[in-house]
Amino acid sequence: MTSSELQNLIVATLTRNAGGSRRRWRLVVGPVRVYSLGTHPHCNWSVAPSGSAGENTVVEDLIDTIRSAHPIVAAG
Numbered sequence: 904m905t906s907s908e909l910q911n912l913i914v915a916t917l918t919r920n921a922g923g924s925r926r927r928w929r930l931v932v933g934p935v936r937v938y939s940l941g942t943h944p945h946c947n948w949s950v951a952p953s954g955s956a957g958e959n960t961v962v963e964d965l966i967d968t969i970r971s972a973h974p975i976v977a978a979g
Contacts, residue, residue, distance in 0.1 A: 905979040906935040906948065913950070913962075913969060921961050931958045937978045946974040 904912075910932060917928040931954035938947045952962040 904973055905977045906937050909976050910935045932962055946970055948976045
């Protein structure tokens with residue numbers, strides 16, 4: 904899975920589960936940052952949500968679930 908595919912998965916899941924628009928969730932989630940496997944061997948990506956407190960909580964809860972299924976992603 905690439906970082907852009909992961910971002911699409913996150914946004915689609917948020918839209919389905921929490922409602923709202925894909926555009927809004929894409930803005931809240933922001934880019935998926937990918938790190939080197941040399942320094943992050945167990946999970947090489949992160950996001951820094953920038954929405955309201957409630958939106959950020961929803962994103963962070965979902966990220967915990969998605970991270971267990973997709974710990975390693977490729978750049979792109």
